[in-house]
Amino acid sequence: MVQPFIFKFGGASIKDSTSLIRIVDILKSRWKNGLVIVVSAAGDTTDHLEEIIQRAIDNLGFSEQLSQLEDFHLNLCRPLFEEGHSIFQQVSNEFTKLKRTLDNEKKQEGNAYFYDQVIGYGELISTRILQELLCQNGHYCVWQDARELIATDSNYKMAKVDWVLTMQRCRKHLADKLETFPVVTQGFIGSDWQGTTTTLGREGSDFTAAILAVSLGAKSVTIWKDVAGILNGDPDLFPDAVKFKYLDFEEAAEMTYFGAKVIHPKTIKPLAKQRIPLYVKSFIDPESSGTVIGNFKDDPKIPITVIRKNQVLASFRIKDLSKVGGFHFEELFNLGKKLNWNVHLTQGSAVTVKMVIDRPDQVSNVLPKSILEIFHVEWEEELTLVTIRNYLPTQEKIYESKAEKIYLAQKSPHTLQLVLSMKTTGKSTVS
Template sequence: MTQPLVYKFGGASIKDAKAIQRIAQLLKNHWANNLVIVVSAAGKTTDKLEHLISLSFDNKDFDVPLFELLDYHLDLCKGLFEEGHPIFTRVENHFAQLRRSLENSAIKENQAFFYDQIIGYGELISTRIFQEYLCLKGCPCLWQDARELVSTDSRAKMARVDWALTMQHCRKILIPMLDTFPVVTQGFIGRDLQGNTTTLGREGSDFTAAIMGVSLGASSVTIWKDVAGILNGDPDIFPDAVKFEYLDFEEAAEMTYYGASVIHPKTIKPLSKHGISLHVKSFLNPSLAGTIIGAFGQAPRIPITIIKHKLSLIELRIRDLSMFGGFHFDYIYDVAEKLNADIQLIQGAAAHINIVIDALPIDEEQINKAFRDVFRVSIKNNLRLVTVKNPTSVEIDHYRKMEMELVLEQKSPDLIQWLFEKE
């Protein structure tokens, strides 16, 4: 078998029947037996499933939003298939299973575990519809449950991949399939050793594509987006943003770490380790070159601006002055991991430390309790972090004009970050 190719399509690319028809035509033009197609939940399905999970966990009625979500998927099918096609029954069966899972009190003891058992229905349903439509349009392919491929630990909502087992499963299951037909599978979900569904983190389908690429020794991984490639700034904010034709793995990894939303942060590292290039292309204009991420070495020093919203600043002050100057970074990262907090910035002084994290779905008292053994804690919410790599005087002058809103600043020769009060 020739080296596989991995394509990943997100929810926006299959949000309605017209969008699925567009992607099917794109794939028809790139059809090959060695193709693995990773697909997300359709449209805003994951957001709606999160709402259902919240209602069910709080023992509130969820019938109306559940039927709305069913109708959305049935309407999607009506735009693709003739009446009486088996896909309608299959979708209804998936929703019957979803209802039983939402009503299953045995899995509600832990909200995060309950979340993982429910949230993957979006991907399971969307890939069934997508695979059936590809077959209907003369692109025969096979459907594969990603939970049989991606083996993880049992950490809820952010499972860690067991790479050895996952590689073994992918090669054993997928390679014989790819000798005959392309394969459609799900992003975002996996399975632990106890047979429970796990998830790889919100927007984790990019990471799934990287997992498949590494496990199969793919020649490349392509993420199809609604943008022409990776830009050096958000075009809604910076109309003159420049697209990268090529981007080095290290530069791309730093961009995702600081909050660039084009690629899931975990995607780059495994591809870089195995030397597999990552292509970011537009499904709206597939003939455009897009951006290639690979081992290109030092790239031109183009300023890159990344803005993240809805962040929290946790100010930590030493309780016991005998511990003065110890910094306690190991302790802070351990606590952050227990809170499932992603640290975006950390700034240390002798008696206090500032950390900036993504907003957490927990109250401030829980954060206080986590740190209070060593620190007195104060928290500011709804902040905005601006990160500029390779800054020039233009960016520095622009953001320093906002001094009244500035909470803190941190800089090095090739990176500067500002945290602002206003959202």
């Protein structure tokens, strides 16, 4: 079997017809058998589909929104294809199926199930358009439904991959095709053992690229972004941010765990295990070097700053002092799992456990009685979590001088984390 190369293009790279032409130009000099092209939904399609899904759940009309989304995709095609090209009928057919799904799928199966049956249409439509455009330009390739490849459980909206079955499916459906033609497929979606559509979590197309790379024994993965590569800070916040030429898997994994948004957090681990290099390159300047992530234990230890806003500091102080020493981490982490909290930092003492989480909706109204019987609970809202890898002493002093208050600080030899407020925050006591 030919050793594949995996290319992934996100929504920003296919937001308009000019961007689609740019993809064709990028692929022109990189066209080869064994190429697998993973594509996200075009532009803000997923956001619009989420709005339509919510309107359907709330029994509100969504015809206008659906019509606008169809017009957006047809307008993508008009500068690229002659009138009467089959792509226009293909797009219309997909929207007919989408409307039927919105009208007929069983909402009583749950909102997460309903979400997964609808949301993947963005990827299905965008890949139809790109595949037809590539073929029209002499780059003949095969369209592949990713649901035939990515096998998952039935945990809708956040499905877990069945790696063994996925490998079997990939070799069954792709091995022969890749000997002859490149393949265009979708990110984000898969299917469970019943063939029902599932999704891998928001922004999961990067993860799809990694799954296919591991399953096919790929030579490399390249993710095409609207940035020059991986920077050591958000350029909107740090104008002097530095681009990494290369980065070790471990360092990249730390960045994604702490909240850096360049790469989906689940992408790094499977590639690191199989030692498959990951390239992050600019689709705006495709000839620039970008960043390569791999086994580089000697990578430069440049300070990396990740900032998460709108955080909540939850403090759980034990009521019964006879239980001091039983930190009850298990109860609290089970609570976080049950309520789908994203916990980014924890700190424990003899009587108190503190957790930093993304702000959940109606956070003070969801705690079960069993937790309130054990703990006094307090929330500090609208906080900022600053994480600095390979920090310098001067950086801690800079944030201390800018913060109105530092609520929590935690440091190791390589990582500094500060939970702080840059303005007055409200404090509400639950119990």
